[in-house]
Amino acid sequence: MSASTSPTDAGRLEARYPVLAELSAPARARLLQSAHWMHVPAGAMLFDDRQACEGFPFVVEGSVRVSKCAPSGRELPLYRVGPGETCIISSSCLLGHEDYNARGVTESDTLLMLLPKAVFDDMMGERPFRDFVFHLFAERIADLMQLIEEVAFRKLDQRLAALLLGKGRVLHVTHQQLADELGSVREIVSRLLKSFAEQGLVKLAREQVEIIDPPGLRRMAAEGKGAA
Known part of the structure; x- marks a missing residue:
């Protein structure tokens, strides 16, 4: 210094x-x-x-x-x-x-x-x-x-979907890093990502999330916006 x-x-x-x-x-x-x-x-x-x-x-x-x-x-x-x-x-x-x-x-x-x-x-x-x-x-x-x-007003799955968007097709990121961004815990984020993968929205690999269905993620992110 x-x-x-x-x-x-x-x-x-x-x-x-x-x-x-x-x-x-x-x-x-x-x-x-x-x-x-x-x-x-x-x-x-x-x-x-x-x-x-x-x-x-x-x-x-x-x-x-x-x-x-x-x-x-x-x-x-x-x-x-x-x-x-x-x-x-x-x-x-x-x-x-x-x-x-x-x-x-x-x-x-x-x-x-x-x-x-x-x-x-x-x-x-x-x-x-x-x-x-x-x-x-x-x-x-x-x-x-x-x-x-x-x-306060948006569910974690909506916030996760919004977080994944706009960062390119392939995100090199850990589940813990996503949890930190959302103020959540890794286990919950991992469970949500698995659900996203089962719905065909994303494809998961080690420290990587590939966006498969951007429109689907956008719809999920928009659900409930302004409901409060």
Whole structure:
């Protein structure tokens, strides 16, 4: 981890987050001087439930998966943070002076810049930065509301069918990975996939799902939508 920003790093950061170029010169200088750069390998835990929030992350490369974990070990994916995006949970923890209430894990090798809490507080006094944070905050809230609707009002088989669509004819994925995406358990997802295969919707192989009947999956995914 490095606490200094090179011209190259600054250029890459501003390419991902153009709002930084809109800051006043003193604010931009302080942000870059305070930046903590982190190269994080895939599968590393960036933060966890009940952990103090140390700063505001800017993702320059890679992605971070944010999820809610139950004591049983089950996990519900909430959203992903990619280059140019923000983490709503980090924002809310910093603004509300609260600890994290979810877990963040890198999905690939990730380069990010962590802005210390004190500097984040100062940047919120800059209108472009404040508007940027709250705009993406609103977008994330909309995504989370859609997730709540999916979990509360759609059956798991419908959600699984929707998850399989749009990823190509052959998916190289494990049943556990699909279960993680749905916030379910492997045994249930395996049972549903077997049922899909018996209906001729998919063909199963080791760590592979081949889509045989896309229209059939689309019909299943659409069943019950809007029923609530």
